[in-house]
Amino acid sequence: MADMRSAFIFSLSLITVFTNLVPPDNIFDDFTQGAPLRYVINLTNCMPSPPFGPKMEDTFISDVISGGTLSSSSDATWNMLLGNEKYINGSRYNLTAISSLRVTSIPMSDQGQAIVYVYDLDPRSWKRLAVQDITCFTGQRKSEIAFVTTNQTKTPLYTYDDVSATLLSGGEATFSFNIDGKSPDDQFYYVVGRIEDFSFIDGDIVFSIDIPNELVISVYRAQLSRDSHVTLTSYQVNRKTASRDEIGAYRGSIERGGWYRIYSLN
Template identity: 90%
Template sequence: MADMRSVYIFSLSYMTVFTSVVPPEDIFDDFVHGAPLRYIINLTNCIPSPPFGPKMEDTFISDVISGGTLSSSSDATWNMLLGNEKYINGSRYNLTAISPLRITSIPMSDQGQATVYVYDLDPRSWKRLAVQDITCFTGQRKSEISFVTTSQTKTPLYTYDDVSATLLSGREATFSFNIDGKSPDDQFYYVVGKIEDFSFIDGDIEFSIDIPNELVISVYRARLSRDNHVTVTSYQVNRKTASRDEMGMYRGSIEKEGWYRIYSLN
């Protein structure tokens, strides 16, 4: 039976080629319409803040954007928050038994200004090994921070069966959930990401994204049921104490009139 109690977990492996620079004025539309994005930051051309720890030696950093949020506010048309983390080579810090964890957090507004926080941490003690705290601008002559995307076609998926077929075929998929269910002309809150790891639980499709910063990880866990409805549960995990704080639960539909979108990339 398809509705079996077993849990199947999948991780998609693929190579994505990022070729097109996204103009600053298109970042909002590309982000909320499921475009795969990568950021490239020239650290030497950004404006440094007073150091809060050992200075980082890197001059360029880049990573695929696995997830983020985009919301409206009283002082900006939109505010975007991106977060990535990965393990890096520890030789620069004379660490051989364990790899340092690099966390990149990027709040960005509709003015094209981004504050880029980069922390290299010892995951045993959470001690700062190096810090970069800088202000960068998109679209500037020195290209301080830029975004690139692929030429893939984004096809919206409106049914559970289409999402299931896409994921099980190994094709790339992204999602964009407007969890407040309001138009961009009003107050809104989007959660956007790539579907990288997913599982089938009692027939439902479950996947999640983590948006990390130095102190906490914001988790958005989505569950798509056979009736095309999605339930998103959000919570924060404290890195040092492992305590969990619930943030909220949201429900929507991937049907054509729904506020939740899942895209197949071709």
């Protein structure tokens, strides 16, 4: 596994004073162990694909990783999928009554290559306002893509009461669910994210993450019961039609030794 992780060789292009670069050998562990991560991408150093719409003018993009998946089809390869979306000022596209929606989708592999899709969309018609479709290599040439993390300490939470107390006190929390329950030396599938919004439904703690792309949003919804067990359901929502397709349901435990982990950040 160490040889596989060493395929990632990151060069630093931009680091703020409050974050640290994630070393190449740590990216797999940091992601699957709930570390608070941010990506920084130097778009000018990446290799553009043929344009599929108006070209985007931005040279750097950076955002907090709010959710993603990491899976393996064999013991030699793994693939990561990250997704973020946010509203940005629409004045550059002459949108005066509404903001434009920026969707970033980043499939990555352990071979050191990331395909970065960035779409600015009109949320009324889903028309493409600008597109950036590029291939970024992790440090093989100039600095292209890097991961940074804060100095926060992660503390595992093993009970419903601990998770409830952390969230109700305003504390930050992340999760990493190994939904196949298999080790990194076998085939596996992780769902990872930050608990940014939550609610209590019949006493259960409910939270979710969205992993968006241009047309579809993959949703993972977790429900933590008082016995410290988690039911995770996943489905996809089509942006244009609002139709919903169920994907699956998974169950696990946050108890000590369980495959589902929740961490508080200090």
